[in-house]
Amino acid sequence: MSGKSTKELHEVACEVLEGLKERLGTGAALNARERMAIPMQEMPTQDKVLRRSNMNEVSLGFSAEQAQVEALRCLQCKNAPCVQGCPVKIDIPAFLHAAGEGRFDDSVEIIRNSSLLPAVCGRVCPQESQCQEVCTLGKALKSVDLAVGIGRVERFVADLQRESGKQMPPTVKAATGKKVAVIGSGPAAITAAADIRREGHDVTIFEAFHKPGGVLVYGIPEFRLPKAIVQQEIDILEAMGVKIETNFVVGRTRKLQDLLDKDGFNAVFIGSGAGLPKFMEIEGENLVGVFSANEYLTRSNLMRAFDTAHAHTPIYKSRRVAVFGGGNVAMDAARTAVRLGAEEVYLVYRRTEKEMPARLEEVHHAREEGVVFHLLQSARRIIGDENGRVRAVECIRYELGEPDTTGRRSPVEVEGSAFELEVDTVIVAIGNDSNPLISKTTEGLKVDSRGRIVVDERCQTSIQGVYAGGDIVLGAATVILAMGEGRRAAAAINAQLATEG
């Protein structure tokens, strides 16, 4: 990164645009060589030192000129591999074409045909392993880092629409008299609720927490996804007439089967997420100062514990923190710990940076913020003091061995490599299993050996009229995949309700 300020980056884009003005004025499309010559636009970010002590968003977003210039880099290639790389098959060349002409409203509408949450996905999708990984421009320039910044343009057009107040609730068809229950309020549930409501069905969302949004509000921190953006999506659902019941845990407050048999719901969509944190299953894991990333992040995000002046929920005061894991959640936890005032934050990962499942941008930002990476290491046991509080972690070192079934090279322990890492806080971010609450309280609901709900090709579970999607089916995955599932399930539910007449 160049370290240029927001203003400087904007001025660079203006210069490029000025230079292209005459050429664009001819009306003829740019050729591939001309497009390849346009410099990649850099994302303006908050100062890397200042942001260590605030929760504000790190990436500040493109200016209109930057978005237009970046969109013009798209080669508009016929085979469009990016569309295949997108889990919900957004017509990427088309939305970039519109953005390249400055038609931002058209651009965002093209995205909305396939994705309900562009402002969210523009921020949290792992583009470099989806659309941007296969981008022809990136291939031609021999680096995925030089692919078209598809996510950044997506984010810009979505933000522009939101901030201008032009985002209208989708049209809802005449009431059908059919009722659908949606369990959960994360990305899969939001998408399913909107798509089902559009057909004129009565939709009620049941959320266990006191605020809707699921992982988008309890898991992903403000500095990566401002909560106001999620709230706006929720507001739109409510404006469409979707009812939201918070503080309602299906399975306990009401059995799922009762929703169908007694409460008059014609169908149910389960989008309750993965939501059962995995631990390392090593000695000392219940010491004071050991947290699942879910707990640590929920305290900070949903319960707003970072705002010590107002929040009643406390968060552990740490000096030295070790986060275990290499995914986005691990990065989020480490960067939250930095912002909460920890002096040293270590990220301990079993493999190398190349194998990390986290988005490149998050890894980069974490490093910039001073998170220290301990690669090819893992915890053997956690050591406590006389009060049962974490004092250190005994770690061991690894080297990479042969590739395993996932194609990643498996780490092999280096003998005699054990050492103590002195920390007072341990955050475990090694993923989630499937939460058993609904399956255990719902008779006849089939789950696989890992507790994931089993569905057919129409997203229907073993119970007629009950559908499921998102992490509760996929295991811990991504926002965009969950959204895609919600959309597929909604289509199946709408089809079922249409045939029932």
Added chain:
Amino acid sequence: MGIIFSILSFLATIVVKSIMNRIVSKRQLAAEVFMIEVEAPLIARERQAGQFIILQVDESFGERIPLTIADADSERGTITLVFQTVGRTTHLLAEKSVGDSVPAVLGPLGQPTKIEHFGDVVCVGGGIGVAPLYPIVQALKGAGNRVTVIMGARSKELLILEEEMRAIADEVIVVTDDGSHGRKALVTEPLKELCEQEPRPNLAVVIGPPIMMKFCAETTRPFDVSTVVSLNTIMIDGTGMCGGCRVTVGGETKFTCIDGPEFDGHAVDFDNLMQRLRAYKPREDADHEKCHQELETGRGGSE
């Protein structure tokens, strides 16, 4: 159109929320102990003995605290909660009056108590633990058990629900630390005596401060009397998502919210439990202090 729609739905939300979880009665049971009945028809209908709820006094910044359901009336649609003012949330809850509502109540959570015909059961309640014990005694009696209740407190003023217990239990033994009421003893003394008698109790159910549950479990252990304890840990979601409520039971990690709240008292690592409960002690003490000051200045101002 869209705007009108959203205003309407917003108003509807306010109306629904404002009549939810209304406090219909409030009674002070002891110096710092309150009993409230809250309208929560869905929870009242579904709850079983041993289950709990999570509540908040403020949905924007409030913390989420678990409270065991002490009683419920499914016809009136109410649940009974008993709490001691030990932290910010319980203090703010105690400030509420009949007619006010509790902004968030989630439940019923946790596994219900296993109720069957065991024979002779001894139920031990310490301090505020007597409240969650009440519905269990009720259910055990309903299943045909002979129930002896041992209830204890530091002193007479802190003893709660004695009359209520006497009305349902076969025998009630009251103990206080200072001897101001009943026997001057700790609950473990009569518990030990009952264990020494033949026939021994078939089951002990113990609810109270962790240190009391620990010593009760140690008391029954040599007599091989199965002992169920009900744990109240730090929690956030109450649905298994955060794992903040982890306890070590028989060397394994369990989540109090979904695996509990009741566990085999002989297998629970109470020392670890007590350490974990103190995780935020400095912050909680500071908040508690601040809360008292605020309440006092608040009162001073209105006089």
